[in-house]
Amino acid sequence: MTYTRTFRNLVKYGVPAVCWAAGLIAVLLILALLSVIFLKGYHSLEPGFVLEESREAGASGGIRYQIIGTLILVLTTAAAAIPVSLAIGITRVSVLKHSSLLRHVVDGGLQMLNSMPSILFGVLGFMLFTQHFGWGKSWLAGGIILGLMIVPIVSLAFVNHLLSLPPNRLEAAYGLGLSPQQVLVSVWLPHGWPGLVSGLFLGLARAMGETAPILFVAAVFSGAGMPLGITDSPVLALPYHIFVMAQDSFDSRAQANAWGTALVLVMLVLAFNGVAYTLRMKLHYGEHH
Amino acid sequence: MENIIDILPAPRKCMTELRKEKLNGSTPMLEVNELSVSFEENIIFEGLSFHLKPASMLGILGPSGRGKSTLLRCLNRLIDLSPNAKVTGSIRFRGKNILESKVDLDRLRSEIGIVFQQPVVFPTTIAKNVLFGAKRLQRLSRHEQARLLESALRDAALWDQVKDRLHESANRLSVGQQQRLCLARTLATQPDIILLDEPTSALDKKTAREIEQLLLRLKCRYGIILVTHDEEQARRLCDEILRI
Amino acid sequence: MKNFAAAPLQSCKKNWVRLISAVAVIVLATLALLALIYVIGESAPVFKHAGINFFLGHEWYYRDSLFGALPMIYGSLAVSLVALTVAVPIAIPASIWTAELLPVRWRSLAKGVIELLAGIPSVIYGLIAVIYLREWVYDLFSPWFLTSGDSLLTAGLILAVMILPTITTLADDALCSVPEQQRMAARGLGLNSMETILYVSLPQAAPGIFSAVVLGFGRAVGETIAVFLVVGRMDGQLPNSTGLLHSLLGTGQTLTSKLGGAELFLAYGDKLHWSAMMGLALVLLMLIGFSLITVTVTRFASAFVHHRFVATNGRLSA
Numbered sequence: 001m002t003y004t005r006t007f008r009n010l011v012k013y014g015v016p017a018v019c020w021a022a023g024l025i026a027v028l029l030i031l032a033l034l035s036v037i038f039l040k041g042y043h044s045l046e047p048g049f050v051l052e053e054s055r056e057a058g059a060s061g062g063i064r065y066q067i068i069g070t071l072i073l074v075l076t077t078a079a080a081a082i083p084v085s086l087a088i089g090i091t092r093v094s095v096l097k098h099s100s101l102l103r104h105v106v107d108g109g110l111q112m113l114n115s116m117p118s119i120l121f122g123v124l125g126f127m128l129f130t131q132h133f134g135w136g137k138s139w140l141a142g143g144i145i146l147g148l149m150i151v152p153i154v155s156l157a158f159v160n161h162l163l164s165l166p167p168n169r170l171e172a173a174y175g176l177g178l179s180p181q182q183v184l185v186s187v188w189l190p191h192g193w194p195g196l197v198s199g200l201f202l203g204l205a206r207a208m209g210e211t212a213p214i215l216f217v218a219a220v221f222s223g224a225g226m227p228l229g230i231t232d233s234p235v236l237a238l239p240y241h242i243f244v245m246a247q248d249s250f251d252s253r254a255q256a257n258a259w260g261t262a263l264v265l266v267m268l269v270l271a272f273n274g275v276a277y278t279l280r281m282k283l284h285y286g287e288h289h
Numbered sequence: 290m291e292n293i294i295d296i297l298p299a300p301r302k303c304m305t306e307l308r309k310e311k312l313n314g315s316t317p318m319l320e321v322n323e324l325s326v327s328f329e330e331n332i333i334f335e336g337l338s339f340h341l342k343p344a345s346m347l348g349i350l351g352p353s354g355r356g357k358s359t360l361l362r363c364l365n366r367l368i369d370l371s372p373n374a375k376v377t378g379s380i381r382f383r384g385k386n387i388l389e390s391k392v393d394l395d396r397l398r399s400e401i402g403i404v405f406q407q408p409v410v411f412p413t414t415i416a417k418n419v420l421f422g423a424k425r426l427q428r429l430s431r432h433e434q435a436r437l438l439e440s441a442l443r444d445a446a447l448w449d450q451v452k453d454r455l456h457e458s459a460n461r462l463s464v465g466q467q468q469r470l471c472l473a474r475t476l477a478t479q480p481d482i483i484l485l486d487e488p489t490s491a492l493d494k495k496t497a498r499e500i501e502q503l504l505l506r507l508k509c510r511y512g513i514i515l516v517t518h519d520e521e522q523a524r525r526l527c528d529e530i531l532r533i
Numbered sequence: 534m535k536n537f538a539a540a541p542l543q544s545c546k547k548n549w550v551r552l553i554s555a556v557a558v559i560v561l562a563t564l565a566l567l568a569l570i571y572v573i574g575e576s577a578p579v580f581k582h583a584g585i586n587f588f589l590g591h592e593w594y595y596r597d598s599l600f601g602a603l604p605m606i607y608g609s610l611a612v613s614l615v616a617l618t619v620a621v622p623i624a625i626p627a628s629i630w631t632a633e634l635l636p637v638r639w640r641s642l643a644k645g646v647i648e649l650l651a652g653i654p655s656v657i658y659g660l661i662a663v664i665y666l667r668e669w670v671y672d673l674f675s676p677w678f679l680t681s682g683d684s685l686l687t688a689g690l691i692l693a694v695m696i697l698p699t700i701t702t703l704a705d706d707a708l709c710s711v712p713e714q715q716r717m718a719a720r721g722l723g724l725n726s727m728e729t730i731l732y733v734s735l736p737q738a739a740p741g742i743f744s745a746v747v748l749g750f751g752r753a754v755g756e757t758i759a760v761f762l763v764v765g766r767m768d769g770q771l772p773n774s775t776g777l778l779h780s781l782l783g784t785g786q787t788l789t790s791k792l793g794g795a796e797l798f799l800a801y802g803d804k805l806h807w808s809a810m811m812g813l814a815l816v817l818l819m820l821i822g823f824s825l826i827t828v829t830v831t832r833f834a835s836a837f838v839h840h841r842f843v844a845t846n847g848r849l850s851a
Contacts, residue, residue: 004428008725015727016634022623023630026697027643030650033694036661087557095555108829109562115748115821117755119789123797123814124568131801188550209654212757212793239656239758246660246762255664262657273652277645367721372637399723409718412737412838422722425732471718478722 037259037266044260054236057222058245059253063261065225069139069235070208070268072227073218076143077150077207078200084151085196089158090188114152119212121149126216137234139227142218149213150203157202161195161283198279205272209265211239238265318343318482318512319364319401324378326359326368333359337378339531341482346504346513348527350520355533357516358406361484364514365401366394382482399426402475403484407491408467415462416455418470423477437477445473446503465496469503482512489522501526572818576811578804587812593768595800600809604769606816608685608785612760613753615689615781620697621746627697628704628742633730644702651698659762662691667763674782683765685785691759696749703748707741708734740835744828751824755817757789766790788817 052062088106096103122145129141211219219240227233238261245258317340325335333356341347349357362368363376366387379386387397399422411418419438423429429437438455442448447469451462459470468488475483485504489497504513504526517523523530579587583600590601631643667682670690711734719729735742765784772780792813800806 004426008425008728011727011731012725013727015629015731019626019630019634022626023634023643025623026627026647026650026701029694029697030646033650033653033661036665037657084557084561087554088561090551090554091558095551106558109565112825113565115751115755115825117757117789117817117821119755119757119792120814120817123792123810124571126797126801127571205652209656211654211656212789215793216797239654242656242660243758243762246656246663249663258660262660265654266657269652269654270649273649365721367717370717370720395720395723395725397723398721403721405714405718405721407714409714411715411718411733421719421732422724425728426723474722 034266037262040256040259041261041263041266044256045263049260050264054222054241054257057248057254058241058257059251060257063236063238063241063257063264066236066238066241066261067264068226069219069224069237070239070265072139072235073142073146073214073237074204074208076140077146078204080144080147081150081154081200081203082196084147085154085158085199086188088151088155089162089192089196092155092159093162110152110156113148114156116149117212118149118210119215121145121213122215122217125213130217135230136232137216137218137220138230139218139233139235140230142214142235142237145213145217146207146210149210150200150207153203153206154196154199157199158192158196161198162192165191194279194283198276198283201272201276201279205269205276208272209239209269211243214240215243238268317341318382319514320379320381321364322379322381324360324363324376324380326356326363327375328371329373334533337531337533339529341512341514342528343512344509345528346508346515346526348523348530349514349516349533350523350530351518351533353518357518357533358486360533361403361486361514361516364482364484365398365403366392367398367403369394399478400480401482401484402478402480404468404471404475404486404488406487408464408471410459410462410467410470412460413458414456415451415459415470418459419473419477421474423479426478441473441477444476444507445469446499446506447473463496465492465499468492468500472503476507480511482514483507485513485515487516487518490518497522569818572811572814576808576815578808579812582805582808587809588816591769591771593809595796595803595806595809598805600805600812602788602809602813602816604771605786605788605791605813607771608764608787609754609789609817609820611685611781611785612689612692612764612787613750615686616692616696616753617746617750619690619693620700620749624697624700624745624749625704625742627701628708628745629730629735631701632705632708633726633734644705647698647701649698650694651702655695655756655758658691658695659759662687662759662763666691677779677782681765681784683763683784684782685764686781688760688764688785688787689781691763692753692756695756695759696752699752700745700749703745704738704742707738707745710741711737740831744831747824747827747831751821754820754824755789757793760787761790761793764790766794788813788820792817 049062051064053064055061092106125145129135135141219237220234221244224234224236242258242261245254248254319341322338324337326333368374380388419441489500579600587602591603592599592601631640666687670687671682715733716729719733766786767784768786770785800810
């Protein structure tokens with residue numbers, strides 16, 4: 001009897017102790033990481049850092065064109081991802097409504113695309129755009145590659161949102177005899193956009209932090225400003241900047257610059273995630289009230 | 290470690306002894322006084338008082354939505370698992386008010402067993418299902434486990450049907466068998482009182498009758514509280530009926 | 534007046550929005566398939582050249598047309614397994630913490646904070662690993678003839694942090710999908726809340742938790758940048774007589790760090806060399822495919838068992 005009681009007490013108090021410890025480790029880890037990034041980076045955070053060009057191989061000056069380059073990539077990514085995700089979403093919800101096999105194929109394909117290592121996107125982009133098309137390094141290629149990479153995130157958010165709507169809302173519009181153009185403008189977009197946009201921000205938050213896909217395709221470390229064409233028009237980018245500086249980490253000035261860049265990047269990523277989260281919460285709230 | 294067989298006399302003897310005890314005006318096993326339950330602003334029921342005598346069956350009768358299931362969950366404090374429930378009044382069991390905060394709830398729940406409306410079997414073998422609670426509440430040798438398994442299944446009138454497939458999945462049993470399996474699982478923890486929440490409502494008539502027969506046999510050994518919405522059933526089985 | 538029910542079907546015929554969408558999806562699927570065929574086709578020469586030695590050879594000198602990928606395969610598996618060994622013992626209890634122990638309103642907050650960890654770009658994990666983790670590993674293990682902080686172990690440790698949120702949130706989802714009535718039944722028998730977790734929730738969520746771990750493995754195998762920065766990128770490193778642990782403390786090369794290196798630019802001009810790089814990509818794809826297949830099989834197997842469970846549960850007879 002005492003054995004049983006001892007063992008049961010061990011379970012009763014031991015299991016939660018272990019679980020609390022593990023959960024707190026996970027939470028403390030993220031707090032520690034964020035505070036390291038903040039404490040190391042906030043010295044650099046002044047108007048000059050954001051507005052000036054970088055000098056002396058990144059050891060001094062700011063990250064103006066890195067920020068601009070990342071924003072160019074983000075906009076291109078969005079432009080590439082939106083039509084593709086719309087197409088996939090509309091197909092998945094309307095055309096494949098009656099074929100569960102094809103639906104599984106599309107879902108499985110998106111799932112696979114989502115788990116592809118990002119370096120493979122980079123390698124294939126290098127082969128196709130940089131070499132085969134002869135673009136060299138190009139912002140456009142980078143945007144397209146990143147856009148394709150985030151298509152699963154965006155289209156899954158879009159589809160899940162459409163499927164969570166009452167089904168008659170979409171069908172009723174067809175019954176009204178609207179023309180197809182009107183259907184796109186008056187049904188898919190007004191009902192689907194919150195899901196699409198929240199997924200888009202989630203995807204862009206991921207895309208702007210990615211280094212591997214733009215390694216060979218779009219990013220250089222220095223010597224690029226505003227791109228003026230498509231061929232041989234590379235951009236600077238925040239993650240690539242950090243990537244190069246991290247390999248050159250023995251110069252303390254370069255290190256400080258890298259931390260500053262990291263802080264800017266993390267703030268941008270968190271802001272985009274925040275928009276996606278707020279939108280999703282608002283949606284969730286809207287559905288039930 | 291006592292075994293269920295050792296502490297329980299044979300049915301006939303049990304019947305006479307306990308009946309006699311009952312006629313002599315034995316004290317109730319469970320006394321409920323002014324029990325009220327509310328969820329936030331919603332009052333489920335108010336001011337219920339009743340008691341349960343040993344070796345008898347109390348029927349709780351009423352239409353659905355009157356909080357019959359909630360009442361059962363109060364009696365072994367499973368209600369504590371639902372957030373926002375507020376319980377007032379007193380429930381005396383073994384001389385203590387079990388609504389007090391320092392009660393050992395896990396022990397209480399093994400002493401007041403419950404069988405739900407829908408059978409909830411664990412996705413494992415029949416034998417493991419029966420011993421699921423029992424072998425963790427106490428240390429049982431392999432031999433004791435086998436004896437307890439057999440006696441619990443016999444008491445639930447399931448032994449003959451499953452004795453050759455004790456190590457097959459419990460999911461393959463029919464609903465009626467699953468319900469009896471749940472009963473056996475509760476019996477194996479050797480409770481004093483068994484709470485039954487419309488145990489026959491998910492079953493067809495013939496199976497329901499079989500379970501009723503089983504309950505009549507069990508009532509000489511346990512205090513049973515049966516929640517039902519079937520007036521006839523309550524009359525057939527119960528010694529006393531409480532309407533809510 | 535049109536029949537209301539037939540309207541969707543009718544408009545389907547002339548709806549060019551749907552048509553263009555469907556065509557676009559077919560084009561995309563074809564492109565994805567072409568990419569796969571390209572990788573397989575381009576890697577064919579190196580398999581013709583090196584045969585099975587592409588998988589078993591441990592020497593990679595492109596000037597001598599020697600292409601043995603074993604050290605890279607070993608490196609990828611080693612860093613991923615180190616990551617799992619460290620992350621799983623934290624991730625699974627942490628998922629129990631969020632799914633079972635925390636009150637409901639704290640749960641989404643805690644989960645959100647842990648998911649933040651997944652949102653941080655991998656290059657920033659790389660930076661942190663370069664500045665801090667590398668030094669710590671060096672200080673801790675320098676008695677064992679460590680030459681620098683760059684090692685398979687360092688890469689594995691930073692990967693552990695990166696896959697921790699992936700495993701935790703997926704395992705949390707698996708635990709939350711265990712029906713509440715199962716827990717209720719166990720509590721009704723007198724098991725305490727922890728026994729209920731141990732004997733009811735965990736066994737039933739086990740397939741989902743297993744899938745979470747496998748997906749974490751897939752993420753670790755595919756991660757490039759953070760590993761690239763701290764793995765040392767030394768070719769031809771395999772465990773030898775000095776033992777497995779010693780090799781983990783040494784530098785190494787993974788499939789992704791090789792593919793992410795400058796050698797890719799160099800390789801493009803040379804058909805055989807490029808083919809060898811594509812071979813590495815193919816091996817990487819196979820590892821990811823393996824993890825995806827494992828997850829799918831697990832899902833179907835447990836769905837099959839569950840289906841049988843539901844089917845018999847709904848039948849109303851003795």
